[in-house]
Amino acid sequence: MRTSTNVPLEPLLTYAVASAAPVKTVSSLTGEALVELPQSTERDVADAYANATRAQRSWAAVSVRERAEVVLRFHDLLLARQSEIIDLIQVESGKSRWHAFQEVAGTSMNARYYGLRGPRLLAPTRRYGLLPVLTHVLELRAPIGVVGTISPWNYPFELGLSDVLPALIAGNGVVHKPDNQGALSVLWGVRLLRECGVPDDLYQVVLGDGPGIGGAVVDRAGHISFTGSSEVGRLVAEKAGRRLIGSSLELGGKNPLLVLDDADPAKAASGAVRDCFTAAGQLCGSSERVYVHDRVYDAFTREFLDRIRRMRLGVGLEYGPDMGSLVSQRQLDTVTDHLEDAVAKGAHVLVGGRHRPDIGPYYFEPTVLSGVTEDMKCFDEETFGPVIQLHRCETVDEQVERANASRYGLNACVWTGDTARGREVAERLEAGTVNVNEIFGVSYGSVDAPMGGMKDSGVGRRHGIEGLLRFTEAQTVATQRGIPLEPPLGLSQETLARGYTTALRVFRAVHRR
Template sequence: MTTTADSPATTATARPSWVSEERLASWCRWVAREAGGAGTTITATAPYDGQPIADVPVSSADDVAAAITTARGAQAAWALVPHGAKADVMLRFHDLLVERQDEVIDLIQWEMGKARFSAWQEILQVATIARHYSRHGHRYLVDNKVRGAMPGLTKVREVRVPKGVIGMISPWNYPLYLAVGDVIPALLAGNGVVSKADSQTPLTLLWARELMDEAGLPKDLWHIVVGPGSVIGDALIGSPEGGVGVDHICFTGSTGTGRTVGRKAGERLIAASLELGGKNPLIVREDADVAKAAAGCVAAAFANTGQMCIHIERVIVHEGVYDAFKEALVAATTALGLGQTYDYSVEVGSLASPAQLETVSQHVASAVAAGATVLAGGKARPDLGPLMYEPTILEGVTADMPVCLEETFGPVISLYKVTSDNEAVAKANEGSYGLSSSIWSRNTGEAERMAGQVRAGSVNINDGAAAAAGSIEAGMGGMGDSGLGRRHGAEGMRKYTESQTVATQRLVPLGPPASMALDKFVGIGNAQLKLLRKLRVR
């Protein structure tokens, strides 16, 4: 496994040299804290060097309520703005993001520790989302004309109206994509937004909010709140007993927390979209191109240092190609560049926190102690950085080991040998998750048939994870314990709206005329039902 020493930017400190106190103050002014909390701050630790990043103001529950109220006031006017004018704001944001991407890539690396290419992929996703919903979002919200109760006399339209204020709770692993990527369609659908920044990565989101301001978004329409989830999350959702709360909650994170968010949203009778955990399988069929499958597996397993909900953790290989695939996989894994740099010289960066390092270390250590074999990696690399861990391949993992079906969320995969496609599908469907999956085969038709048997929101054929996630015109989300709802595509925008039926009655009202006896009207109605049935109408 190749290793890379710290670049000059990280030798003394991980803080990018261009980040001045003035820039930090400019970003922090976007933290909502009008109603109190003065003087309270949080300070995250940089994964690259273990040093404090920056003091960021903390919002109180009252600050959250004030932000929701202000956003609701701004939303009423924003909802009347034509889609084209809203889209102009998002396209300006797109252009500024592409132009100034090096700044936010630096921030993502400083706050979260990932390799630079993984950080750049967030730019790719957010820019694509901005373009797509700006150019095509109106199609998802167009009025739908349907037949009325009395065809010709009843005109009916189903229309989409904004929900009001959307609450966003996004995680640290993709601090730009998973935060801003959901905000864009919510705003274009006519809503206001209040976003909770993750405490590990608040600067990335605050940077994006400042950029959106420069693009022309009304200042009161999108608010950022910062603080512990137990305070901020509860305040966003609100209470069924009354008080201020959002009209929809969008949460990305762990399954355990997602259950809590969903339950509290249900108590208020507001909708929740939840993208949660995964233990994603990759199937290698007997006819697969072994070299391509191994390369695709490595990309899907170790990108973002394995800290992404859709990354591969379980690799299920037909016995006919198992040995050849294993050899190719180990070779590709050990060839990865591992290190901490602010350039594109390494493929695998740091884990984000001591908690992640502890989980990864425990999963590997407990598996080895119970009889699993390490084929590659298997240890932390403090010589390269405080939270570095080698990309790891395990063999001989059994159901009693936590690494088997519990989400590791790190650079660790386990190999499993199977004798048939049916056994591979059964293995892939083990456990309670169902987020993403992958099938490798030269026979794409057969792989597509198998896809329908795999319990997962996305099935990538001859790709590890990116093909489905990057196809933003199609929905992305999970089954089972992996969540509810979809981001991307039509649902990724419509979920932020309510369906409203507008029915206009012409000439005569529905119901019996005042001069007609009710029993006669019922008789005419019954005759009409029989006639329409005979004519195969509706």
């Protein structure tokens, strides 16, 4: 199976603002050298913001409809040339081709949604005025200026570009710092956007690790969007707070999956396999904790383990494998440490549990543990790998209580034979998105609805109206005609107060429901 891409890598590096010594990146599929990636200095970050600021002034003068048309052209060209970016996503992240395609699908859906809806969402909106007819009020949406974006390695293309696209439609410039392990995918996206009409200097990419230049990216942004760990997210939010700028943060997750007592064990097991092992579990929306009602526990466990044993394992740039590799040695070390810690403290491996260098240097088998207890690292720390804990519960109330007993609240899944009951349970879960009888993709792919986390899983939302308006400043313009608000000549303040009191009561009566 093919493991190296035919996409020329060196030309992509010219789209970065980077003048420092390069670092070597490796293919997650083979462990072999991929490219020497130039790194950015704080001076490079400053230059990137200066270039984006100059370009943004002209871009903001372009109509929203024209800006949206650029993004819609990007949508079309992305689908036409998807094989190129899928190759890059795979060699950088290690995921299977099917899971890499999902990044293309998600990004194109975002482009379509904002390309079609953006002009209407950003149009001037009439609001109720103080005095009917006499007070004319408009809500306007102005671009912030230059948005800073910091994106992770696990979904390098989608989690980077899906925040960039609405920022551009809103009239902003962008300075983007991807993770080094996902930089090539982002640089390919920059090239494609320029081919579609985005001005050369408007969208800038800087390269480097977070401690090196992440602070500089936050320090000059008009708004910062960050996807990453909860620990780093706190630092980003603190920096943004000091500068009084907005921030949207999608952070960690330790997501629960609930199999209720009336669920079909086979259907729930099939969904759980897809949910838990997409991108080898390196997905903030994947489930790592599975709570199964006692009534269906045995049947579900048999189905779940059987399906896992039948998964097609492998790496390569063709469709076929059900699960790809971990991204790096560092991630392999984390997964191995969590597993060994759990087993040493009494957990049982029901399936999997092995590093598989015969498949790929960072490949780890899909793994299920039982007997996980609170003293184990994997209990509430984000493993971010294909290691799942299985728990038996006596009641639905217990399932909900244990699902909510986490500092995280990003995503959850509920499997049931009664969708109305499933929605009732979903409303009790402390998670920003909940999926009933499907996995994370059904909520994430519903791009008209907001996506984000509760508790330590983040602040703000991507997707939907909120995902666009976060990149704008709201301005209210109120125009008064006819009667001024001050007392007319010869009318006392007391008489005017009585008049206003009567008017307020009339308005309340008119709008009574």
